[in-house]
Amino acid sequence: MKTSGFLLTLFMALQLQGQVFEFESSEGNQVYNHRILMDDSYIIETIYESNPPVFILTRGGYYQKQGKTVFASLEFNSNFEKDQFKTFQWDSSNWKAKNKQRQVLDGKWLMAGRVKAEGEQRRDITRSRKTMKFLIDGCFQWTAFNTETFQFFGSGGGEYTAENGAYVEQIEYFSRDNSRVGAKLSFEYLRKEKDWYHKGFSSKGASLHEIWTLRPSQ
Numbered sequence: 001m002k003t004s005g006f007l008l009t010l011f012m013a014l015q016l017q018g019q020v021f022e023f024e025s026s027e028g029n030q031v032y033n034h035r036i037l038m039d040d041s042y043i044i045e046t047i048y049e050s051n052p053p054v055f056i057l058t059r060g061g062y063y064q065k066q067g068k069t070v071f072a073s074l075e076f077n078s079n080f081e082k083d084q085f086k087t088f089q090w091d092s093s094n095w096k097a098k099n100k101q102r103q104v105l106d107g108k109w110l111m112a113g114r115v116k117a118e119g120e121q122r123r124d125i126t127r128s129r130k131t132m133k134f135l136i137d138g139c140f141q142w143t144a145f146n147t148e149t150f151q152f153f154g155s156g157g158g159e160y161t162a163e164n165g166a167y168v169e170q171i172e173y174f175s176r177d178n179s180r181v182g183a184k185l186s187f188e189y190l191r192k193e194k195d196w197y198h199k200g201f202s203s204k205g206a207s208l209h210e211i212w213t214l215r216p217s218q
């Protein structure tokens with residue numbers, strides 16, 4: 001009985017670590033892809049078209065779940081000027097789970113600084129202006145936003161792998177430039193406790209050596 005209880009607790013804990021869901025919606029002849037990234041407290045939904053690639057919107061924040069209903073207090077909403085939503089509610093009954101692909105970098109990461117020739121230059125991660133990268137089950141999304149002013153600055157995401165020091169992103173949506181969809185970006189990574197050192201070249205070809213740190217629990 002003790003073993004069964006332990007296994008059930010472990011299973012429930014793993015279920016809470018994260019999940020990626022997808023579903024489609026349509027308007028006339030237009031089909032929209034919805035991707036949901038969730039951990040045990042945070043949710044991001046992104047809507048985009050695949051062919052041709054078009055970014056539609058993204059929104060995310062801390063959530064609570066009651067049955068099939070998910071209610072979130074949003075930290076960002078790229079469509080805010082049009083819909084004025086600072087909260088959002090989903091019916092999760094039609095969500096389809098993607099296959100889980102646990103990765104060593106899964107988590108919510110905040111941009112914490114850069115490595116320069118003269119050493120590390122850290123930034124204050126408690127400030128309202130944030131750049132967050134959410135990695136879960138083989139999918140990623142970065143988003144730049146301001147929690148105080150509710151400004152949205154940009155976002156992009158897709159699928160990723162991280163193994164043996166190599167981090168690779170495959171872009172599936174990008175709010176700033178739809179033409180970047182399909183690009184594959186390769187980086188070096190090194191994880192040191194709560195920090196992730198990210199080195200390579202940006203989508204524009206600029207050299208970068210970033211420091212990301214795990215976002216503290218709310």
